[in-house]
Amino acid sequence: MDLNSIKIATRNNAQKIWLVRADGGHYFDHFRSGSLISIKHLDQFYNYEISGSEMPTGEMIEQLILRKENFRSVSKGDTTPRLNAKGRRAFNQILHFKDDIKKGDLIVSLNDYRLVVGICTSSEAFFSNDPISFMNDEGQSEDSSLPHTLRKKVKWGPVVKRSLAEGVMRAPLRCQQTISRLDDYWKELYSLIYPFYTDGEYFYFSNFLGTKTEVGGKIVGRLFSNLADVEQIFAELLSSKLTDADVNRIFEGDLDEDVLYSLTTKAFFRSPGGITSKLPIPGGISEELALKGMALLFMIFTGLITVDAAANELPHSDTNSVYNSSGMIEERTLNPTNTKNVDRMLGQLVNENSAQIKKIKKRQQSTKVKQKLKLSVPDFDTSVLEVEGAIEVTKVVGK
Template sequence: MLQNLKIALLTKDQNVWFIRAEKGRYAKHFRAGGVIAIEHLERAYDENIPSELPTEEFLKARLLSNEKYSEFRDNTDGKESRKLNRSGFNVLNQIKRFANEIRCGDLIVTRNEKDDGYSFGICSETIPYIDHAPIRVPITKKDGTPGFERSTLTYKLRKRVVWGPSISRSELPGAVRKATSGQQTVTCLNNHKEKIFHLIYPFFTDGESLFFSNKIKTNHRVNALAIGKLFQNVALIKGLSEALLGEGAFDINQLSGLIESAILLGKSDIVTCQAEFMSPGDMWCRIPLVGDTLANQLFACVLACLLLTGQVNSTEIANLTNNEATPTLAIKNDSSDIFLDRYKTPAISQKLKSIAKSAGSQAEKIENSESQEHTIIEVKKSLNLNVTKVDTQKLENFEFGINVLEIGRSHENP
C-alpha cells in the first residue's frame, strides 16, 4: 500500500470534460486514434468540409444558410431576417466550446460502449485540427491475422488525447452519472471535479486540503454501527496527523472527547466528509492542511488516513524505515511551476523518518488495544473497505500529464 503510493496535485486551472462518443460507440476509436472528436462540423457542412477550422463568423453564416439551423424572425424595425434557431446555436456553441475551451492538461472522460464503463484521458494539445482520414480500430481476426472492426470514426474535428484507465460505471457516484446522462456532446464536469479525481486517485491535494476516499465494497445492507464507527475513526485523522508531526503522545481511546470538543467549539479545521452508502458506495474526506511544512503535513495525514481505516499496519509502516532507509515524498515530474514549488523537500528528510516512526508506534498501540483493533479492523471487514486502486501511469508520463507526489524510500549515506 505504502510503496510508491501517489498523491495527485489538483490545480485550479485544470478543467474536467465529458465528451459523448455516440453512447460509447466511438470510445474505442477515441483510444485507438489518441483523440476526441465531435460531429458538429459535419452538421454545419453537408459536404466539402474545409481543411482548417473556419472562423466563428464563417460558421455562423454557414448555419444561417441551412433551414434546419435557422429561421426568419422579426427585427425591431419590423423587417424579417434569418436568425439561428436553438439547434443552430447548439451546433455553433459546441464547436466553439470544443475548439476554444478544452486545453492541454484538462482531464477528459468518455463513456465506453460494451462494458458500460468510463475512460479517462488528458488533453495533450490545445489547438484543434481537422483530419479527413477515418479512424479504425485494429483487431485480430479468428484466423490470427490482423484486421479492423467494421465501424469507423469519420468525425473530422479532433483534439489529441493521451488515454489512461477505464473504470466501471458502477463506480461513479450518482451525481456524476446524472451529469453524464444528458444530451450535450461536450459537457463541463468542473462541479464534480473532486468526485472525478476520487475515482482514479486515493489521495489528492489542492495545497489547502488533502482529499481521501474510501470505497465501501460490500453488496449487503450497510451495518449502521460500522458506518458510525468509521466516521468516528475518520474524525480523528487531523488529531492523529498533528500528533505524528509533533512526535507527541496520542491516546486514541480519548475518541469521544476529541470529537465532542471539535463539535462544541465549532472548529473550522476539522475533517469533513460526504458519502453515498449504496452497497457498494463511497465516502470522501477532506482534511485541512495548516501550519507545518506542506510535504510533512501530507505525509502525516496520509499515514493517519490509512491507519485509522485499517489499510496499513505497523509492519508496513516499519518497512519505510527498515535497513537505514528514509521515507521520501517526491514530485514525479519536477518543474518550475510555483504551485509545485510548495511541495519540494530535500532528497532525504529526517522529519519524514520521524513521522513514519511515530506512525509505526501508534499502529502498534492500536494493534495491541483489543477495543481499537476491533473498532478499526472489524469496521474494515464489515464494510469491505478499500481505497481506489487504478493504474494511472499513462495519465502522468508526459509533459502535460497529471503531476503526483510519490511516497518512496531512499537509503542514507553511511
C-alpha cells in the same frame, strides 16, 4: 500495499475538464482505440473532402449553419437571418470542440458501462475519416468506421466502472450535450482515480466499499468515527509521544470537537460505492509532511496497511526530532521540506509510537471494519495524466 505506489494528487486549477461523448457513448471504443475524440456537428454543414481540410473560422462556421433553414430564424421586421436555438447549440458545440478544448485539458468520455479519463494532446482540431482499428476476439486487427470527421488527439488513462461514477457524478454524466464542462466536479472525478488529493487548502481521502450485502449501521458508524480520529491522532503525534492517557482520551471523546474533529465526509455508497473524506491541511508544519502523515494514518486506521508494514516501508534514522506542544517540529539536523527527510520523520513517528498506534487500531476494530466493508482505495495507472496533463503527485513514501 506499497506506500511508494500510493499517490497524493494536487489539483491543477488551470486545467479544464471536459466531458465529450458521441451519440450517447456509442463511439466510446472508437475513441479509446483511436486515441481521439470527435463530434459530428460540423459534418452537417461542411465536407472537408470537397471544401478542403483547412479548418474554417468561427465566422465561416456560423455562415455555413445559417445556410440551413432548420438552423436559422428571422425576427419580425428584420431581414437578417440569425441562428435559432438549434443553430446556436450546434455552433457552440463546434466552437467548444475546435477552440476551447486545449492541449493538457482533462477529457472524460463514457458509455453505459465504463468511464475513461485522458489528456488532450493537441489544441488543434483536424479532419479525418480514417477508420479505427480494433482487436477482435481472435487477436486480429479489424477496421471500424467513425463517421465524425472533426477530431482531436487524446491519450487515455484510467477506465472506471460507470456504476461507480454514477454515485458521485450522476447529474453531469447524464447531461445530454455532446460536450460539457466538469470543472465544478473535479473533486468527484479525482475521487474515482486517486486515493488522496488536495487543492492546497484541504486534503481528501477516497475509499471504496466493496461489499454487496446490506451494510450494518454500527460498522459504518465505526468507519466514520475512525476517519474522524485521524486529525486528532496526527496532532497528538506531532506534539508529543503518545501515551496510554492520550489513547484513552481519544475514545472517551473529552476533546473539543469543534477544534479537533473538522473532518467531513460525503458518502456515495450503495453497497458497493464510494466515500470521500475532507480535512483542512494543518498549518505550522511543511505541507508535504502534513499530507503524507495524514495519508499514512488514513491507510492504517482503515485497515489498509498494518503498523508494522508501514514502519518497514518508512526509512529509519538515528537522528531525533524535537516536538513541542504547539505542534511545530524543530529539526536539529534535518530540513523538513526535503522529501527524504519528511519520510524519515514519518518513520520516526510510527516507530516511536507503534505500540500506542496498534492499541488505537485494535480499539477502533479497524481490521474488522475493513474486512466487513471490503474497503479499498482507487488503484489505477494515472501516469499519463501526470506526464501529459501536468497533475503533480507525490507518494505517501518517496516522491
